[in-house]
Amino acid sequence: MNVLKPLLAAALLLAGAHAAHAGPTLDAVKKKGFVQCGVSTGVAGFSNPDSKGNWTGLDVDLCKAVAAALFGDASKARLTPLNTQQRFTALQSGEIDVLPRNTSITLQRDTALGLTGVGVNFYDGQGIMVAKKIGVKSAKELDGAAICLQPGTTTELNLADWFRAGKLSFKPVVIDKFDELVRAFAAGRCDAYTTDISALNAIRTTKLPNPDDYVVLPEMISKEPLGPMVRQGDEQWAAIVKWTLNAMIEAEEYGITSKNVDQMLKSPNPNVQRILGVTPGAGKNLGVDEKWAYNIVKQVGNYGESFERNLGQGSPLKMQRGANALWTKGGLMYALPIR
Structure with missing residues (x-):
C-alpha cells in the first residue's frame, strides 16, 4: 500500500480548507461592503485632496486596488486621514482595515506594535x-x-x-x-x-x-521603505493586501496596462494568463474572484501608471522613478510571482 497517497490527499484537503477560510478582517470588510484605509492628512503624490475633496495619490490608488481585488469595484474604498500619531492606533483599534499611509516599515513597527508590513510601494529616504x-x-x-x-x-x-x-x-x-x-x-x-x-x-x-x-x-x-501595514494575526487579509501590491507591479513587468488589459486576456503567455485569471487558481487561493488582478489593472492601473500620474511626469511633482523603477530598468521594484 502506498501510504504517501492518503497523506498527500489529506495535505491538499487541509491546504484547500485553509485557503477557503476567511479571517476576521476579511469577514468584517465584506460585511460592511467597503475597505477603510488610513492615509495622510495631505501629502502630494501619496494622498492629497483637491479643492472638491477628491483624494488622489499612490497610497489612495493602493486602497482602491484592494477594493477592486475584493469587491470588483475600486469605488468601494473609504479613506480616513490620519496624522503621524494617530495612524498606528487607528489600525490597532480596527478603525481602519489597512494603513497605506507613506509609512516606513521598521523592525520595531513590524514587531512591537502588533502590526506587519506586507510590501514596499515606495523606496524613499x-x-x-x-x-x-x-x-x-x-x-x-x-x-x-x-x-x-x-x-x-x-x-x-x-x-x-x-x-x-x-x-x-x-x-x-x-x-x-x-x-x-x-x-x-x-x-x-x-x-x-x-x-x-x-x-x-x-x-x-x-x-x-x-x-x-x-x-x-x-x-x-x-532608508525609508514605505508600504502598507495590517494587523498581525490575520494572514488571509495580509495576503490580499500583499498580492494586490504585487499584482500592480507584476502587471507592469508584463506590460499589462489599464488600456490594453482586455486585449491581454488573449495573450498566449502563461504568466499573463495566470495574472488575469484566464488560468484559474490564484483567486481561489486568496479567497477572491479569479478576475481580482484584472479588476485592479482595469480600474486602477499597474504600478507604473499609478506612479506616473501621481508622482512622475504626469504629475506636478515630475519625479524620476529612480529606485522605484522596475528591477529590469535599474530599480528595486520586483514583484513576487503570481503562480
Whole structure:
C-alpha cells in the first residue's frame, strides 16, 4: 500500500480548507461592503485632496486596488486621514482595515506594535530642506540649527543618529499638525525641515509660496521603505493586501496596462494568463474572484501608471522613478510571482 497517497490527499484537503477560510478582517470588510484605509492628512503624490475633496495619490490608488481585488469595484474604498500619531492606533483599534499611509516599515513597527508590513510601494529616504537664502549646501553645515519635524515618526531618531555620528548638534522644533509645521518653516521659525525626500519635494512644490527659494540638500540620512501595514494575526487579509501590491507591479513587468488589459486576456503567455485569471487558481487561493488582478489593472492601473500620474511626469511633482523603477530598468521594484 502506498501510504504517501492518503497523506498527500489529506495535505491538499487541509491546504484547500485553509485557503477557503476567511479571517476576521476579511469577514468584517465584506460585511460592511467597503475597505477603510488610513492615509495622510495631505501629502502630494501619496494622498492629497483637491479643492472638491477628491483624494488622489499612490497610497489612495493602493486602497482602491484592494477594493477592486475584493469587491470588483475600486469605488468601494473609504479613506480616513490620519496624522503621524494617530495612524498606528487607528489600525490597532480596527478603525481602519489597512494603513497605506507613506509609512516606513521598521523592525520595531513590524514587531512591537502588533502590526506587519506586507510590501514596499515606495523606496524613499530621509532628507533635509533649507531656504536657499541661508547659504547652506550640505547638511554637515547645520551644526546647532533648529530643525522642523513631526512627532511620532522615525525622523527624529534618524536625525539624532546622523548628527551624533557627525559630532553635530541640532535643536528639534516639534509640531504635530502638518500645515502648522510647514508654516513654521516658511516663516523662518526653524533653519531646516526634515522628513522623507519625496514628501520634501511635494512640500516644496505644492505647499511653499516660492518653490525655487528652497532646496533639498544632497544627503540621504536614512532608508525609508514605505508600504502598507495590517494587523498581525490575520494572514488571509495580509495576503490580499500583499498580492494586490504585487499584482500592480507584476502587471507592469508584463506590460499589462489599464488600456490594453482586455486585449491581454488573449495573450498566449502563461504568466499573463495566470495574472488575469484566464488560468484559474490564484483567486481561489486568496479567497477572491479569479478576475481580482484584472479588476485592479482595469480600474486602477499597474504600478507604473499609478506612479506616473501621481508622482512622475504626469504629475506636478515630475519625479524620476529612480529606485522605484522596475528591477529590469535599474530599480528595486520586483514583484513576487503570481503562480
